[in-house]
Amino acid sequence: MGVVKHLEDDFHIIAPDLRNHGRSPHHECMNYGVMAGDLLQLIDDLAVGEVSLLGHSMGGKVAMWLALQQPERIKKLVVADIAPVAYAHSFDSIFQGLSGVPLDEIQHRDAADQRLAEWVVDRGVRQYLLQNLVKQPEGWSWRFNLEVLRKSIPDLIGFPQPDRLIYAGEVLFIHAERSDYVIDAYRERIGQLFPHYRKRMLHGAGHWLYAEQPLLFAQAVKGFL
Structure with missing residues (x-):
């Protein structure tokens, strides 16, 4: 940080x-x-x-x-x-936004930001989330374990x-x-x-x-x- x-x-x-x-x-x-x-x-x-x-x-x-x-x-x-x-659980829009970024289609980080903005209005939050977007030789991926995080929300909140x-x-x-x-x-x-x-x-x-x-x-x- x-x-x-x-x-x-x-x-x-x-x-x-x-x-x-x-x-x-x-x-x-x-x-x-x-x-x-x-x-x-x-x-x-x-x-x-x-x-x-x-x-x-x-x-x-x-x-x-x-x-x-x-x-x-x-x-x-x-x-x-x-x-x-x-x-209270308030992360549905964030998970929907992250899941909705087409990792196999985007060419650059700005494109991911544009798609994520449909669900996450706050630019600061988007920039924080997009720190976890990395480009590997095989394409873009999220560093965090998105599905496990989603399933664990009842415990995490x-x-x-x-x-x-x-x-x-x-x-x-x-x-x-x-x-x-x-x-x-x-x-x-x-x-x-x-x-x-x-x-x-x-x-x-x-x-x-x-x-x-x-x-x-x-x-x-x-x-x-």
Whole structure:
């Protein structure tokens, strides 16, 4: 992510792709338990005893779940524009748009953007999604595992129900001014699981706040860590 360049001089950063995303392996099983397990395995493989975690949206839920499961391994936690709650499903148009891009017909990325725009109006969201469109010798393809993501949406829009688990470390919830992913109605649930949390609003940003306001986002993260 672009925000890394604003943080890499001060921190040793590891920026993994979650399973079924980017260059990470594809797998039929995708939920917060297995993704948190992937992340813990990576930390163990790198022989890192304790880390600070930063996660946005679905990645934020993975980070929260790992912190609840393995609190002794997490020094501090930063959660970007997401809460430990279930959300309404609002991704049908995105999946329809991605599935509707004729990968065997398009000649360039702009053509894919034009087709995707029929379903996804927000250009910033389209540009984010199109980062996963890659050209191979045999033609265009999506890096992410589109079908597994679609099937996993019921799990991904939710959040596991922890049994008397809390993370007692310091947590920063950075939420966006033009987003409704972290609202006052969720504060009680956040406080139950993360009693030592604080919130910070990032002005002039929507849900993709780290891409829309990378410098302000990085400053908030740096100040907290």
